[in-house]
Amino acid sequence: MSAAQFIISDRFSAAPGRSGRIICTARTTGTLPHKNVPALTKADSILSMKSKKSKNENNAKICAEVRQVYDWLDSQLKLLNIDCSACGKCCDFESFGHKLFITSPELLYFYENLKPLKQMPGPACPYMENGKCTARDFRFAGCRIFFCKADDEKINELSELVIKKFKALCDEFNFPYRYVELSAALNNPELLKLIEL
Secondary structure (H helix, E strand, O other), X not given: OOEEEEEEEOOOEEEOOEEOOEEEEEEOOOOOOOOOOOOOOHHHHHHHHHHHHHHHHHHHHHHHHHHHHHHHHHHHHHHOOOOOOOOOHHHEHHHHOOOOEEEHHHHHHHHHHHXXXXXXXXXXXXXXXXXXXXXXXXXXXXXXXXXXXXXXHHHHHHHHHHHHHHHHHHHHHOOXXXXXXXXXHHHOHHHHHOOOO
16 A cells, blocks of 8 residues: 655654654555544644745746736837737637747746636637737737747847746746747646646
8 A cells, every 4th residue: 555644743742852743654545643643733724824825925926027027028029110910810820830839937927817727729829819819918928029020030039038037037936947839838737737826
């Protein structure tokens, strides 16, 4: 039989004269190893809530940083004097002949603003409805940078700078960095576990 670990309490001594948390191993039947040992305590629940609160605070900081990167990116794009007609053709990735890649901090920002996320069953972005983007304010860097008619060299330079900013953000906040295609991000429950609480 395999074993599972249960945190029992902060109040018991790990050894005579030493305080600490006791971690017991029990069989997967769910029974605790000793009938006189209490189940999870209020202290354990508080620790779990603190951990969740800490993650919420960290996610909020990451989202604020992503917003700053997007603001910076939008200001750089204005300097290039490029215009988007918002025709939506580029949002049907297969017919337009390209793929949209996103980073994990962008996915977190997107999720926090538009949860629950939509699945992507086909080749087009699921946020494109009736020819319009329903997620425009929270769209990814790739959506902001890509233009049907633009100087590819300048656009590629901006893309590289943005990716460096997102990698640095992940390093700063100890957040897992991923760079994945949009469909893989929206359809992958394992990746979504990185960002969900």
